[in-house]
Amino acid sequence: MEKTITSTRQVQWENVLFFGFTAFIALIATPIYIYQNGISLSEVLLFLFFAFGTGLAITVGYHRLYAHSTFKAHPIVHFFVLFFGAAAFEQSAVRWSAQHRSHHQFVDTDQDPYNIKKGFWYAHIGWLLFWHHETSLNNVKDLERNKLVAHQNNHMMLWGFVAGIFLPIALGVLTGSSILGAFFILVCARFVLIHHSTFSINSVCHMFGKSTYDIYASAKDHWFVAFLTNGEGYHNFHHRFPTDYRNGVRWYQWDPSKWMIAGLSKIGLTTNLRRVSRFTILEARLAAERQRVNDRLVGMENFSSLHNALDLLKEEHQKMKLTLEHWDHAVKEYQTILLEKGSKQSRELKKEALKKIRLARLQFRKHYSEWTEFISLHPLDLQRNLLIGSV
Ligand SMILES: [Zn+2]
Ligand SMILES: [Zn+2]
Structure with missing residues (x-):
């Protein structure tokens, strides 16, 4: 270079x-x-x-x-x-x-x-x-x-x-x-x-x-x-x-x-104002949040359930990513409909697609508050929850 x-x-x-x-x-x-x-x-x-x-x-x-x-x-x-x-x-x-x-x-x-x-x-x-x-x-x-x-x-x-x-x-x-x-x-x-x-x-x-x-x-x-x-x-x-x-x-x-x-x-x-998509930004935020917890867990000595905790973290992160993808998909579907000419059918589709976006956004918000709760668990609480089999 x-x-x-x-x-x-x-x-x-x-x-x-x-x-x-x-x-x-x-x-x-x-x-x-x-x-x-x-x-x-x-x-x-x-x-x-x-x-x-x-x-x-x-x-x-x-x-x-x-x-x-x-x-x-x-x-x-x-x-x-x-x-x-x-x-x-x-x-x-x-x-x-x-x-x-x-x-x-x-x-x-x-x-x-x-x-x-x-x-x-x-x-x-x-x-x-x-x-x-x-x-x-x-x-x-x-x-x-x-x-x-x-x-x-x-x-x-x-x-x-x-x-x-x-x-x-x-x-x-x-x-x-x-x-x-x-x-x-x-x-x-x-x-x-x-x-x-x-x-x-x-x-x-x-x-x-x-x-x-x-x-x-x-x-x-x-x-x-x-x-x-x-x-x-x-x-x-x-x-x-x-x-x-x-x-x-x-x-x-x-x-x-x-x-x-x-x-x-x-x-x-x-x-020509350049913006990164909201979904790419949210994905980066989720990845950073996961990495932070991941590093904290790995850094803990004598954490007997480390592998289980890391697996659970991966699973929860995956769930969040899916919810985000679902929302992203709903928005893209709506944008495709917008490109079509305003026939009666596309007006109906538009209404339906907007409903889908609203639902996907609500679902993301709900899951995100659960995710926030999960990642803010102290590793010892996480261990305790893992031992009794639920989080
Ligand atoms: Zn700069
Ligand atoms: Zn700088």
Whole structure:
């Protein structure tokens, strides 16, 4: 496999000074400035606007549009995500995507630029401060074909200065801030918030949280990081299904990036939104749940009924898979009927098929609550139940 990143240990003074300076301004100078001068409503609103705008440009644009091509976008959307993405000062979309594609392809190895195996702080910011990464752009040739994307990559300093420094200061001054106040609050403090939120995906989300869809992946689902990063914290899901435009796949999971992509599709600004089927996702979740119990049982010493327990687990999992397949089949049957022209007969069939879906879904829910109860049994309870022959 072609090597895409070569990392060598070398202090990156530019980055050390940049991240050090912005952190100093954000954490020390800004609070002192606000204590002495107060903060106006327009400064708060502009801060939120730029924080949310640059954050979304990274998640919707750099990540889901460019790095993973999870949807297609109108040139207007390309312009906005490139503009506000440049305002985040996280490199160009091309370089960001090249490194991120390597992260997915070579996760947890030396070819992963933010390899969590090298420690929390390395994955968070150490990789940028103390390491030089020779990044090949061979894995992002598709992106460079887009003229606007290529322009942003070739004139990054200009895009970054206009979007990330000049515009916020100009809008700040126009709405009554001092140049210093706008620089502290709208530029430096926003940089620090956005940078460390993005970095948390690579550090926190590769160390803490839930392994909902793949128990062996270092990537985890972490709701608080999702809150900070417009939905990117559902990282276990994302690594398992990187081509899906959603990261928080369940309706209640905080994922404004997903809502924005779906919202823009309603007015034709985004198209070809890629989604993994609900059944494939549920299958992955069930497999992860089974594997977790399996490993816990195998890890127990002196578990006399181990083989019986593993067999039972396999049997229960099989039952769940069948219920899921049944539901999937009912949906497919309905979709086939939908493709037929609206004769009276197909209307009847449609009603019948919808009934089948409802029943299959109900059955799945019922079995899933039994399954949840079963997998949450303590191994000793399981052993006791096996000995008396029922669970
Ligand atoms: Zn990751
Ligand atoms: Zn990704």
